[in-house]
Amino acid sequence: MSALLDAFWRAAAYCLHPRVIALSLLPLFIAAALSVGLGYFYWEAAVANVRATLEAWSLVATLLQWLDTVGAGGMRSVLAPLVVVALAVPVIVVLSLLLVALLMTPSLVNLVAARRFASLERRHGAALWQGAIWSASCAVWALVMLIISIPLWFVPPLVLVVPPLIWGWLTYRVMSFDVLAEHASSQERREIMREHRWPLLGIGVITGYLGAAPSMLWAISATMLIFAPLLIVIAIWLYTLVFAFSALWFAHYALAALQRLRRDRQPVVPVDQTDAAVAVEAPASGQGVLPSL
Secondary structure, eight states: OHHHHHHHHHHHHHTTSHHHHHHTHHHHHHHHHHHHHHHHHHHHHHHHHHHHHHHHSHHHHHHHHHHHHTTOTTHHHHHHHHHHHHHHHHHHHHHHHHHIIIIIHHHHHHHHHHHHOTTOOOOOOSOHHHHHHHHHHHHHHHHHHHHHTGGGGGSHHHHTTHHHHHHHHHHHHHHHHHHHHTTSOHHHHHHHHHHTHHHHHHHHHHHHHHHHGGGHHHHSOGGGGGGHHHHHHHHHHHHHHHHHHHHHHHHHHHHHHHHHHHHHHSOOOOOOHHHHHHHHHHHHHTOOOOOOO
């Protein structure tokens, strides 16, 4: 717990570093440009297709008619945009995480290593392409788990538990690999990810809940949908900051764990028995080697 808290406050302090703030702008610009561009060209078509699909379902049509009878007919106009946003948010989150992992994490790890672990040997346990494949495969698994868990989202307690757990698992797998790829060997990386599985998963889950906070922008009011292009950019910026903080948190914790692992494995140099005997007998006889100055 002390190691987790130590890494937490160090990561929070590093978020104020000008280099970290500057690095967070590049993923923001890329993800925001993609989101706004896709929204500009495909938003209306996506809403129209979703609305047509919903109206074709008899159960949804019955629900909409009931809403009209109780005076909540306004939900008919916002239901399709809400569905489009709900489907887009997981993609935006995964895109933001992958961009941070690709564009920010190596620089953030180098910043932490230079300032705190300058003497830590780099053993290059994974190449860049291996990290990219690892991150992409974990992202695919996370999206699959999200799709499978969609029915659970309609249960009020579970909607607050399941998605953050999935985001936490994804963050833990991606960030743990990336922050150790440069400094740890492949064996050291696997050992740390195995022995520190629960603390690392805990960091991922906490940052997963922090990452769920930008989604609350859409829950404030249905009228906020008219500001969807602006809110998407703000949400991406918040996601970028959260994942940058998580990368710093993982870097401080994992590199400290790697340093302790290597220190514990250092061989103990045996003391030469002759030197030990001289050191013991010299004070007793009153004749020994003069102490070095």
